Amino acid sequence: MSTTLRRETRARTEARKRRGSAERPAWMEQPNPAARTLKFLVIVAMIVAVGYPFLLAIGTSLSSKAELAANGGYVLFPSHPTLESYRVVMSGGVITRAAIVSVGVTVVGTALSLLCTIALAYGLSRPRTFAGKPLLLIVVGTFLFTPGIIPNYLVVQQLGLIDSYGAMIAPILLNAFNIIVVRSFFQGIPDELHEAARLDGAGELTILCRIVLPLSKAVIAVVGMFYAVTYWNSFFNAMLYINDPDKLPLQVILRSYVLQGDTFNAKALGVSVVPATTSLSMAVLILAVLPIIAVYPFLQKYFVKGVLTGAIKA
Numbered sequence: 470m471s472t473t474l475r476r477e478t479r480a481r482t483e484a485r486k487r488r489g490s491a492e493r494p495a496w497m498e499q500p501n502p503a504a505r506t507l508k509f510l511v512i513v514a515m516i517v518a519v520g521y522p523f524l525l526a527i528g529t530s531l532s533s534k535a536e537l538a539a540n541g542g543y544v545l546f547p548s549h550p551t552l553e554s555y556r557v558v559m560s561g562g563v564i565t566r567a568a569i570v571s572v573g574v575t576v577v578g579t580a581l582s583l584l585c586t587i588a589l590a591y592g593l594s595r596p597r598t599f600a601g602k603p604l605l606l607i608v609v610g611t612f613l614f615t616p617g618i619i620p621n622y623l624v625v626q627q628l629g630l631i632d633s634y635g636a637m638i639a640p641i642l643l644n645a646f647n648i649i650v651v652r653s654f655f656q657g658i659p660d661e662l663h664e665a666a667r668l669d670g671a672g673e674l675t676i677l678c679r680i681v682l683p684l685s686k687a688v689i690a691v692v693g694m695f696y697a698v699t700y701w702n703s704f705f706n707a708m709l710y711i712n713d714p715d716k717l718p719l720q721v722i723l724r725s726y727v728l729q730g731d732t733f734n735a736k737a738l739g740v741s742v743v744p745a746t747t748s749l750s751m752a753v754l755i756l757a758v759l760p761i762i763a764v765y766p767f768l769q770k771y772f773v774k775g776v777l778t779g780a781i782k783a
Contacts, residue, residue: 590651636710
């Protein structure tokens with residue numbers, strides 16, 4: 470009896486597996502060995518294509534002037550690594566000042582962008598918001614109609630932001646895509662939570678701060694990362710609106726020295742002896758990329774949950 474029962478159970482299990490595999494879409498099927506091998510080779514090629522230039526930049530930034538001259542200007546694995554280029558970069562000269570400006574603009578700009586994005590997205594997510602639909606249409610319309618350089622410059626000029634740090638924040642303070650993602654995430658929060666909070670006497674600000682935001686850490690982390698990367702990598706607004714060289718961010722300095730080939734000045738760097746130009750350029754490049762690389766691993770777990778949830782519910 471027990472043998473027959475086990476056979477029937479095994480037969481039903483196999484039937485369910487066959488039925489499940491038959492109903493499974495083609496893209497969910499396990500790839501064959503050839504496909505897995507091809508994917509592995511593509512991933513390895515992408516890692517090499519991305520990793521080799523980065524390792525080359527690190528090796529060159531750690532090389533001495535004599536070693537660079539002996540190897541044609543670039544070194545992958547220096548025989549005698551030195552931190553001289555990094556000491557010069559962080560010695561308090563123009564590069565250090567530009568890095569401080571970039572950090573300040575990124576921190577303040579990201580905080581203001583998150584504040585405005587959360588406030589606008591929460592208002593647009595509530596069904597009884599005054600003029601909610603027209604405002605939403607205006608936000609979506611920015612995807613299709615973007616202002617040109619001259620209208621942007623005239624607006625910044627009329628606001629009195631020329632040659633000020635605000636000129637590097639105000640033009641990119643809000644992003645329509647981020648607003649739509651956060652709004653969609655807020656709409657996915659059950660209305661029962663809002664109603665229960667209102668019955669307890671909570672206002673909209675209390676509901677937002679004590680109920681909505683704690684449930685939205687994933688999407689806020691992702692959007693905050695997007696804003697931080699945008700502010701950190703932004704250089705065009707600084708080139709357009711900033712005239713004082715002491716207010717230029719790190720990306721503009723990096724562009725001047727690495728792309729335009731400007732020579733490093735010992736007085737501007739605050740040192741007496743300047744290392745090799747290539748080594749200094751790579752050191753500035755590594756310092757410009759390092760903050761984003763350092764922050765990203767801590768926020769990676771939120772990316773799929775934050776972005777996909779908002780996108781699917783949109």
